[in-house]
Amino acid sequence: MEIKKSSLIVVCVIIIIFLNERMFYMLEVGSSIHVMGLFLITVTLFLVYIKSFFTKKFLFKGVILFYLLLNITSLILTNVEFGQPIFLALMRYKYTFLALLYFPLCIMIYKVGADRIKKLIVTITSLLSFIYISQSVLYPTFIFLKVNYAERYGFTRFYDGAYFVTIGLFITISYLYKNYNRYEKFKYYIAFLFQISYIVFVAQTRSSIIPILIIIIFLLLSKLSVNNVLSYFKVAFFLFLGVIILAPYVTNILDSIKVDLNRTDGSAYIRIQAKEYMKEKIKENPILGLGLYHGEYEEGKYLNGSIYKYYAEDVGIIGFIFQYGFVGLLLYIVMIARFIYFTYRIFKHSREKSILYLIFCIYSCTQIPFSVPLNVDNNLIYLIILMVLIQLEYYEVRKINNCR
Numbered sequence: 001m002e003i004k005k006s007s008l009i010v011v012c013v014i015i016i017i018f019l020n021e022r023m024f025y026m027l028e029v030g031s032s033i034h035v036m037g038l039f040l041i042t043v044t045l046f047l048v049y050i051k052s053f054f055t056k057k058f059l060f061k062g063v064i065l066f067y068l069l070l071n072i073t074s075l076i077l078t079n080v081e082f083g084q085p086i087f088l089a090l091m092r093y094k095y096t097f098l099a100l101l102y103f104p105l106c107i108m109i110y111k112v113g114a115d116r117i118k119k120l121i122v123t124i125t126s127l128l129s130f131i132y133i134s135q136s137v138l139y140p141t142f143i144f145l146k147v148n149y150a151e152r153y154g155f156t157r158f159y160d161g162a163y164f165v166t167i168g169l170f171i172t173i174s175y176l177y178k179n180y181n182r183y184e185k186f187k188y189y190i191a192f193l194f195q196i197s198y199i200v201f202v203a204q205t206r207s208s209i210i211p212i213l214i215i216i217i218f219l220l221l222s223k224l225s226v227n228n229v230l231s232y233f234k235v236a237f238f239l240f241l242g243v244i245i246l247a248p249y250v251t252n253i254l255d256s257i258k259v260d261l262n263r264t265d266g267s268a269y270i271r272i273q274a275k276e277y278m279k280e281k282i283k284e285n286p287i288l289g290l291g292l293y294h295g296e297y298e299e300g301k302y303l304n305g306s307i308y309k310y311y312a313e314d315v316g317i318i319g320f321i322f323q324y325g326f327v328g329l330l331l332y333i334v335m336i337a338r339f340i341y342f343t344y345r346i347f348k349h350s351r352e353k354s355i356l357y358l359i360f361c362i363y364s365c366t367q368i369p370f371s372v373p374l375n376v377d378n379n380l381i382y383l384i385i386l387m388v389l390i391q392l393e394y395y396e397v398r399k400i401n402n403c404r
Contacts (some may be wrong), residue, residue, distance in 0.1 A: 006112045013109070013117060016101070017124060017164070020197060024128060025160050028146040029036045035095055042097065045104035053103050058344060059391045062337045064102050067374065070288075070324060071096040078291035080302060088294035094381070095377045105388045114392040117354075117385070118171045125168025126191040128161055129198035136202045153266075162203035162378045166212070167386070169195040170363070173219065176358035202297060207370035214366075215359055223319060274310035278322040281305070289325035313376050320372040336364060339386075343392045349397040357390050 006253075018024065019034045036199030043166075046053070058064075075093045078084040084092075109117050116349070135145045136156040147158040172191045196216075200209055281303075283288060291298025301307040321329050340361050347354035366371075373379035 009108045022224045025145045034114040042101050049104040049107050060387045074291040092292045102384045114389045125165045126194050129194035149238040157204045159203040167382050170359045275315050275318045287325045289323045316369045
């Protein structure tokens with residue numbers, strides 16, 4: 001029986017996600033194995049579609065090439081100026097070259113449709129959220145996920161896969177804005193329930209939870225209609241329910257941050273110290289930053305501060321500038337600006353399609369002090385997928401409106 005090409009593309013996307021999420025944390029494998037698998041897939045797909053790289057138009061082509069050039073320059077810098085062995089430098093930077101996936105994924109996902117991939121992500125993140133919540137409840141009696149466990153607010157905590165589930169949550173919310181029948185709406189409400197429960201009660205990433213809740217409140221309020229009194233009751237009900245369930249938890253988050261700031265071993269205090277350390281280090285090379293260092297390069301631990309438990313990925317834009325300099329900051333500004341611009345263009349023609357990208361833009365801007373997806377290895381793939389989706393949906397709405 002002939003296998004449809006579209007099915008092969010979907011399977012390929014699933015494999016990419018599967019490897020990026022480290023086999024969904026069910027197998028204990030070395031961190032380099034999944035990255036090498038992704039690297040080989042990236043190179044293979046890029047070579048298969050290399051002709052399209054030169055002949056097709058890509059909205060984020062300049063951003064991707066700028067990012068790759070910056071990483072190549074940074075890699076050389078860590079070797080020439082800071083003495084990192086070239087092999088270790090290549091091993092540390094290899095994840096950044098996965099950005100090349102943008103080009104083949106644009107061609108591949110175009111053939112199956114952006115909507116199919118978005119629904120696939122909702123399905124996977126919903127199932128993963130259910131699995132992660134189950135593991136949190138069963139821990140420590142029964143352990144089947146290979147993750148680092150901790151305790152916070154009386155819940156078992158682990159945050160592996162949190163960014164992927166967050167992207168899935170945003171897609172789910174965008175579907176809740178569509179005029180589906182009750183059965184379809186019910187499916188997305190269930191998906192939303194699993195995803196938000198994992199983010200709030202299991203991942204417990206404090207810097208993400210409050211922005212996500214603010215975005216949800218904002219979107220609920222936007223559902224109010226002057227001519228529809230029932231909409232006020234619906235919004236009031238969901239807000240009241242949210243306050244009852246989450247108010248004590250959010251209070252705990254705020255209290256824990258205050259406690260952390262007064263403890264020298266608390267994560268909030270350590271991040272403040274990390275920011276001060278990196279601000280000073282930025283002065284040494286403000287244009288290109290200090291680069292990335294492999295864990296086996298001992299001197300690199302002193303250069304990047306990891307010897308003191310300071311991690312650039314934990315301190316948002318300061319950490320990104322520390323690694324890539326103000327040239328890196330310019331790159332990030334250009335990338336976000338392009339997301340905002342194309343979101344606006346989609347919004348003018350289709351508010352429903354723009355919701356996902358509007359949420360992502362708001363979230364990314366609020367996350368700047370805490371996290372930048374360009375320097376968090378596992379997050380890069382999902383940023384690339386979002387670039388692909390916004391490109392396809394931008395061209396789709398433009399084509400529809402040009403035909404009218």
